[in-house]
Amino acid sequence: xxxxxxxxxxxxxxxxxxxxxxxxxxxxxxxxxxxxxxxxxxxxxxxxxxxxxxxxxxxxxxxxxxxxxxxxxxxxxxxxxxxxxxxxxxxxxxxxxxx
Amino acid sequence: xxxxxxxxxxxxxxxxxxxxxxxxxxxxxxxxxxxxxxxxxxxxxxxxxxxxxxxxxxxxxxxxxxxxxxxxxxxxxxxxxxxxxxxxxxxxxxxxxxxxxxxxxxxxxxxxxxxxxxxxxxxxxxxxxxxxxxxxxxxxxxxxxxxxxxxxxxxxxxxxxxxxxxxxxxxxxxxxxxxxxxxxxxxxxxxxxxxxxxxxxxxxxxxxxxxxxxxxxxxxxxxx
Numbered sequence: 068x069x070x071x072x073x074x075x076x077x078x079x080x081x082x083x084x085x086x087x088x089x090x091x092x093x094x095x096x097x098x099x100x101x102x103x104x105x106x107x108x109x110x111x112x113x114x115x116x117x118x119x120x121x122x123x124x125x126x127x128x129x130x131x132x133x134x135x136x137x138x139x140x141x142x143x144x145x146x147x148x149x150x151x152x153x154x155x156x157x158x159x160x161x162x163x164x165x166x
Numbered sequence: 167x168x169x170x171x172x173x174x175x176x177x178x179x180x181x182x183x184x185x186x187x188x189x190x191x192x193x194x195x196x197x198x199x200x201x202x203x204x205x206x207x208x209x210x211x212x213x214x215x216x217x218x219x220x221x222x223x224x225x226x227x228x229x230x231x232x233x234x235x236x237x238x239x240x241x242x243x244x245x246x247x248x249x250x251x252x253x254x255x256x257x258x259x260x261x262x263x264x265x266x267x268x269x270x271x272x273x274x275x276x277x278x279x280x281x282x283x284x285x286x287x288x289x290x291x292x293x294x295x296x297x298x299x300x301x302x303x304x305x306x307x308x309x310x311x312x313x314x315x316x317x318x319x320x321x322x323x324x325x326x327x328x329x330x331x332x333x334x335x336x337x338x339x340x341x342x343x344x345x346x347x348x349x350x351x352x353x354x355x356x357x358x359x360x361x362x363x364x365x366x367x368x369x370x371x372x373x374x375x376x377x378x379x380x381x382x383x384x385x386x387x388x389x390x
Contacts, residue, residue: 078185080193087197091205093274102269106204141271156194162187 073162076124077155081109082117086126086152089144097130097141118142126151202383207259207266210376210383217372219255223248224315224365231311231358239310240361281329288325292318311357315364319349337378344371 077086084107089098104114121127126148131140144152203209230244231237240248267275295317300309327342348367352360 073187073190078190080185080189083190083193084197087194088201091198091201092270093272096270096272096274099269099271106201143272159187159191159194163191 073158074151074155076120076126077151079117081107081113082121085114085117085121086144086148089127089142090149090152092144094146094149095143097143100129100140100142103142121148124151199383205266205270207262210380212262213372213376213379216255217369217376219251220372221365221369223251224361224368227315228358228361228365231361234358237305237307237311237357239306277333281326284325284329285322288322289318292321295321307357312353312355312360315357315360316349316352319345319352319364319368323349337382341371341375344374 077083085103088103088106092098100111100114104111107114109117118127118129122129124147125145128143128145129140130143131138133139226244226247227240230240263278267278292314296309296313299313304313323342323346327339327346330336330338330342345368348364348371351367352363355363
């Protein structure tokens, strides 16, 4: 097994942090964008870029409620995203035991 | 949105550059650990602190009744002290709950609210039964000793076990059954000893819970 087999969408420091953080929440729970940003420590622009990539792959879903200053965006790891992280962790474990 | 990328395309350099598996494992462990600490209400240290507070409270109750012949019940000063500890514990728990669940929404929040309501109802039921026992003319040893020591553990423990079982949280289910067992054990000792049995039993459960929680968290994080 080689590092190339790791899912490149998750195998990026920022996105790995995002997915690992969301995976700790129970299935079906969502986190607000602002708290996720606080926890990950990225700028809003960077976080949006990474979230878009994960959303395009179906790993997360986002929902925006309200308008203007009262608007709130929540982010949730999908079933597909959880499966992808499990596969990634398993592949990583295999790589590390082979080192 | 980056619609042209597929899930298997390599990460571009500006997204992290060279990123070896060891670094990935470290980031994964750090992020998971940080999120667990941030969201989790049942941290090992909290288990131990809660257990120690419970041990001290029940220890004080036992200390105030240990030489009573015939049994009258804990002194008003000790009961007041225990209520102060309970109020502080509830306030701290509410603060921690607010901090941990900030920005979190979904089914687990609704479930938590339902479980909280069930526990409150179970405590009220315990107080009502205690009143009924007093009204029926039960002895002080029952009304102010064995029942208030053991009753809440059995009634609230069964409530929590039912809730935990329905959502397949077997760790919590086991803990709740252990609490019920301590309550049942306290029903079969003297009124003064029932406070000691409950204090020691709950402290032991808290320690075992803390060790189990720490082990589960460690097991989830270990990648190698």
